[in-house]
Amino acid sequence: xxxxxxxxxxxxxxxxxxxxxxxxxxxxxxxxxxxxxxxxxxxxxxxxxxxxxxxxxxxxxxxxxxxxxxxxxxxxxxxxxxxxxxxxxxxxxxxx
Amino acid sequence: xxxxxxxxxxxxxxxxxxxxxxxxxxxxxxxxxxxxxxxxxxxxxxxxxxxxxxxxxxxxxxxxxxxxxxxxxxxxxxxxxxxxxxxxxxxxxxxxxxxxxxxxxxxxxxxxxxxxxxxxxxxxxxxxxxxxxxxxxxxxxxxxxxxxxxxxxxxxxxxxxxxxxxxxxxxxxxxxxxxxxxxxxxxxxxxxxxxxxxxxxxxxxxxxxxxxxxxxxxxxxxxxxxxxxxxxxxxxxxxxxxxxxxxxxxxxxxxxxxxxxxxxxxxxxxxxxxxxxxxxxxxxxxxxxxxxxxxxxxxxxxxxxxxxxxxxxxxxxxxxxxxxxxxxxxxxxxxxxxxxxxxxxxxxxxxxxxxxxxxxxxxxxxxxxxxxxxxxxxxxxxxxxxxxxxxxxxxxxxxxxxxxxxxxxxxxxxxxxxxxxxxxxxxxxxxxxxxxxxxxxxxxxxxxxxxxxxxxxxxxxxxxxxxxxxxxxxxxxx
Ligand SMILES: [Zn+2]
Numbered sequence: 418x419x420x421x422x423x424x425x426x427x428x429x430x431x432x433x434x435x436x437x438x439x440x441x442x443x444x445x446x447x448x449x450x451x452x453x454x455x456x457x458x459x460x461x462x463x464x465x466x467x468x469x470x471x472x473x474x475x476x477x478x479x480x481x482x483x484x485x486x487x488x489x490x491x492x493x494x495x496x497x498x499x500x501x502x503x504x505x506x507x508x509x510x511x512x513x
Numbered sequence: 514x515x516x517x518x519x520x521x522x523x524x525x526x527x528x529x530x531x532x533x534x535x536x537x538x539x540x541x542x543x544x545x546x547x548x549x550x551x552x553x554x555x556x557x558x559x560x561x562x563x564x565x566x567x568x569x570x571x572x573x574x575x576x577x578x579x580x581x582x583x584x585x586x587x588x589x590x591x592x593x594x595x596x597x598x599x600x601x602x603x604x605x606x607x608x609x610x611x612x613x614x615x616x617x618x619x620x621x622x623x624x625x626x627x628x629x630x631x632x633x634x635x636x637x638x639x640x641x642x643x644x645x646x647x648x649x650x651x652x653x654x655x656x657x658x659x660x661x662x663x664x665x666x667x668x669x670x671x672x673x674x675x676x677x678x679x680x681x682x683x684x685x686x687x688x689x690x691x692x693x694x695x696x697x698x699x700x701x702x703x704x705x706x707x708x709x710x711x712x713x714x715x716x717x718x719x720x721x722x723x724x725x726x727x728x729x730x731x732x733x734x735x736x737x738x739x740x741x742x743x744x745x746x747x748x749x750x751x752x753x754x755x756x757x758x759x760x761x762x763x764x765x766x767x768x769x770x771x772x773x774x775x776x777x778x779x780x781x782x783x784x785x786x787x788x789x790x791x792x793x794x795x796x797x798x799x800x801x802x803x804x805x806x807x808x809x810x811x812x813x814x815x816x817x818x819x820x821x822x823x824x825x826x827x828x829x830x831x832x833x834x835x836x837x838x839x840x841x842x843x844x845x846x847x848x849x850x851x852x853x854x855x856x857x858x859x860x861x862x863x864x865x866x867x868x869x870x871x872x873x874x875x876x877x878x879x880x881x882x883x884x885x886x887x888x889x890x891x892x893x894x895x896x897x898x899x900x901x902x903x904x905x906x907x908x909x910x911x912x913x914x915x916x917x918x919x920x921x922x923x924x925x926x927x928x929x930x931x932x933x934x935x936x937x938x939x940x941x942x943x944x945x946x947x948x949x950x951x952x953x954x955x956x957x958x959x960x961x962x963x964x965x966x967x968x969x970x971x972x973x974x975x976x977x978x979x980x981x982x983x984x985x986x987x988x989x990x991x
Contacts, residue, residue, distance in 0.1 A: 431780055433594045470587050470785035476793045482529045482566035485536025490547040493554065493655065503545040504652035507596050509644055 418452050420445045514714040515746050519671035519707055519738060520631075521680060524662050525694040526638060526702040527570045533637050533661035534561030534604065534789075541700070545654040553637075553659030555600030560788050563588075567661035568611070570693040571635040572794065572802040574663055575612025577687050577809060578630045583609050585793050588635075588786040596651055597640040599658060607783040610634035611794070617667075618811065619683035621676050628680055629668030638662050663693075669708065674738035678731055681705060686810045690835055698730055705734050710755070711745045720745075720755060725769055727761040737762040741769055813838065821851035830859050836873045837863075843880030849887040857887065861901055865908050877911025878904075886914040894918070896925045898971050926972045929981070932965070935973060936981045939964040950986055958982060 422441035425448065429436045436444065487493075490503065497505040532539055535552035551559035575582050589607040612633035618625055640658040644651050665684065671677050685696040685703065696703040705728045710720035725741060728734050740762075745755050760769040808816070810832045817828035831838045841858055845851045862883070866873060878886075886907065889895045895918055903923065907914055918924055926932055940947055943964055950957035958979070965978045 431592075431594075431782070471787070471791055473790055475790040478562060478790050479565040479568070480536075480562045482531050482564050483536060484531045484538045485550075487537045487548050487550045488554075490544055493546045493549050496554070496556075501650065501652050504643070504654055505546065506650045506652055509646070509649045509651045510596055510642070 418449070418456065420449045420452065515711045515749065516714045517672055517709065517711050517742050518669040518720075519673075519677055519709045520669040521665075521667045521671065521677060522706040522708070523665045523681070523684060524638075524704040525574075525665070525688060525696060526657075527567055527661040527663060527693055528695055528702075529564055529566045529570065529661055531564060532659035533564050533567045533635070534659055537659065539660045543656055545656060548656040549658060553599075554655060561604065561786075563789060563792070564661060567635060568792065568794075569802055570661070571611045571633060571663050572799065573691050573806055574665070574688060574693050575615065575633045576799075576803055577691050577806055578612065578615040578617055578633060578665070580612030580615030580630055580633055582612055582794055582799055584795070585609070585791060586611055587791050588789045589783045590786050591636075591781045591783055593781055595639070597642040597653060597655075597658070599640065599655065603637060603639065604786050604789070605636035605664075605783075606634035617680065617683055617687070619679050621679045626676060626679070628670040628676075631666045631668050633663055633665050636662050636664060669710070674735045674742065677707065677738055678735045681731055681734060683811075686833070690810055691806050704728075707734065707738055707741075709738060709741050709745070711742065711749060720749075721757050723755065723757070724759045725762055726759060726772060727763075729762075729764060733762055733764055736767060737769055740767065744769070807835075817851075821845060823851055823855050827852075827855045827859060831855060834873070840873050840880060840883075844884050844887070847881060847884040849884045850891065853887055853891060854883075857883075857890075861904055862908070865905050868905070869908065871908070876908050878907045878914075879911070882907065882911065882914055889914055889918060893927065893974065894924055896971060896974060898966070898975075899923050899925065902971065923972060925974050926969060927974045927977060929977065932969070932973045932977050933981055935965045935968045936978065936985055938968055939982075940985060947986065958986075961986075 422438070422445045425441045425445045426436065429441075429444075494500055494503070494505070499506040526539075527533075529539060531537060532553055535550050537548045537550050537553055540548070552561055572582055586606065586609040588604050590602040591605045591607070592602045594601060610632040613631065615630035615633070616627050617630060618627045620626070638657045638660040640653050640655040642651050642653050667680070671680055681698075685698075688694045688696050694702060698705070707725045707728070708722045709725065710722045712718060712720045723741060723745070725737050728737050741760070748755055759772040761772045762769055814825070814828040814832045817823040817831065818825055823831070831841050837858065841851075841854060844854045844858070862876075865871075866876070886900060886904070890897055890900045899918075903914070903917060903921075907917065910917075939961055943961060946957050946960050946964070950961070961982050962975060962978050965973055965982065966975065969978075
């Protein structure tokens with residue numbers, strides 16, 4: 418299966434990425450190669466294999482509902498590129 | 514003619530102590546960005562671990578809504594980009610929600626309505642964003658990021674804005690009863706969205722769905738839906754077409770406005786969350802959760818009316834407050850006549866609680882003491898006026914009502930000769946009222962009863978006072 422540059426553009430929009438025309442072409446090529454591997458998988462006969470969502474045989478890994486220390490406010494804030502008082506600041510998004 | 518089909522999506526924050534995939538506190542009121550860690554900030558290398566209690570709360574919510582609980586389930590990534598969603602995806606459940614195919618029943622104007630529950634799933638909350646238009650900035654607080662949420666989706670079975678409101682009230686009541694969420698709509702722990710469409714009456718096809726978000730109160734839900742029903746009906750009857758839109762409710766202008774075009778489900782590119790393993794809910798776990806669900810409000814109200822002879826109105830009032838209902842049951846179990854107990858709890862005790870800003874749990878007068886007080890009243894040992902007067906004291910001190918009455922000498926006087934003395938004195942002291950009585954003013958008798966009660970410091974038995982006064986006054990007349 419071959420991806421078109423238009424399909425790449427749609428995925429890029431969903432990911433909020435800006436791609437040039439040249440990049441759309443290039444990524445269409447590269448992503449098509451990735452999809453090619455899935456075609457290889459599709460050629461296997463899986464009639465007798467039940468669907469699974471995980472490769473691990475583990476189940477029910479749970480924790481008790483106990484509060485543990487968070488990072489300090491200072492540590493959290495130090496990760497942000499811009500601050501406003503105790504809040505992280507970013508360029509304004511379109512609406513609330 | 515058109516009919517309306519409304520489906521509701523409600524998000525409830527679960528009242529666990531810690532977040533759903535990390536140990537950060539879920540408390541309200543902390544300093545911004547002080548309840549966050551590598552997991553809920555989506556830092557590289559961190560891994561989520563599922564909170565057991567959050568799962569149990571979702572199971573209980575599903576059971577209370579008559580859902581089938583999935584024996585095997587999993588989590589999925591819902592990918593979208595919004596700054597309050599730090600990871601770039603929300604951990605949610607897509608094709609295997611914890612609960613599905615349930616229903617809820619509630620009354621609307623005396624008629625029982627049943628609304629289908631399509632699904633109940635567990636997911637994580639996002640951070641909170643504030644937009645500053647002037648500064649061209651959005652500010653973020655990540656304290657809520659990763660707090661457990663359940664999303665409850667109904668079938669489009671709701672037919673009016675009033676029904677939508679009743680649904681939300683019924684849902685809130687149940688969730689509060691099973692103690693999985695405090696359901697405070699104004700504070701954001703309960704959030705409502707509605708999908709609404711209109712169609713010609715009798716048609717089996719649904720019209721185009723509009724989604725309404727940003728509804729911040731129960732009244733807002735009703736108003737937003739009323740507005741939207743009217744807007745769509747007018748549009749369609751004038752030959753227009755309803756577009757598929759997400760609209761927001763503008764509370765100050767009382768209208769809905771377009772928000773953005775609805776993203777199709779596949780745009781979220783859901784896929785199984787690789788960082789969490791599968792979740793198996795076996796029968797023993799399910800039964801444990803089931804055993805922890807108390808009798809639900811609707812069943813409880815019906816039982817109060819049917820078995821305890823309480824009026825539907827009083828049953829409603831008692832059940833609305835789970836702790837009060839619990840107290841009431843304790844009092845009734847000790848043998849107090851349920852109707853008497855309900856009257857006293859809902860009027861006098863509740864007034865004392867309100868005045869002192871106390872919750873029923875904090876009251877020192879517990880079920881046994883209250884029951885004792887009821888015995889004193891119903892046996893005539895003390896007058897109901899006396900009981901009302903001492904209730905405040907009892908609520909705060911927790912002393913035994915019988916002991917208190919004895920110590921303060923408050924037992925009701927039912928000795929005719931003693932009451933007679935007060936009656937004679939009252940007649941002698943109040944010539945004007947007596948004169949009024951003699952010219953036929955019936956209300957004068959009530960006033961005289963009041964004088965006697967005052968003289969006896971509330972202890973005289975009012976019925977006896979009434980009889981004796983009538984006798985004396987009429988004897989004088991002969
Ligand atoms: Zn955390």
